Amino acid sequence: MRIFSIVILSVLLAFASSSFTAATKMDGAQKGDWVKLGSRAVDMKADHDVIPVTAKEGTFTKVRLRIMKAPIHLLNMNILFRNGSSENVVFNRKFAAGSYTRIIDLKGNKRIIKSVKINYKSVPAGKGKAVIILLGKH
Numbered sequence: 001m002r003i004f005s006i007v008i009l010s011v012l013l014a015f016a017s018s019s020f021t022a023a024t025k026m027d028g029a030q031k032g033d034w035v036k037l038g039s040r041a042v043d044m045k046a047d048h049d050v051i052p053v054t055a056k057e058g059t060f061t062k063v064r065l066r067i068m069k070a071p072i073h074l075l076n077m078n079i080l081f082r083n084g085s086s087e088n089v090v091f092n093r094k095f096a097a098g099s100y101t102r103i104i105d106l107k108g109n110k111r112i113i114k115s116v117k118i119n120y121k122s123v124p125a126g127k128g129k130a131v132i133i134l135l136g137k138h
Helices: 002-032
Strands: 034-042 048-052 062-068 072-081 086-095 111-121 130-137
Touching: 034 048, 034 111, 048 130, 062 072, 062 111, 111 130
Parallel strands: none
Antiparallel strands: 034 130, 048 111, 062 130, 072 086, 072 111
């Protein structure tokens, strides 16, 4: 009977240990993943667009953009934070559909992003509207 109790206890401890390890790995992966904060289909008739971000998205340490469907010439993006400060990032280059911008490390500690203003020029060879996706990393 005592051996049976030890075996049952060992199995329960092993199960609890593996469940805890799996939960820890999942939480770590979620914190390290890129999160979609918003997107905007740009009509190429204007020269800027704004992507609003809600505070419920949380705080971020890094951002980047993904360009989809058509090429675009990005001039810069201005990141407006909840506390009223902002950070301007200059690109001034053409991005092909399916490409990403470089990763931008946000100055200071983790930041709550209020919105991102994107300034661009149209690309004559582009067909249709480009879609710009804002991604953030916690």
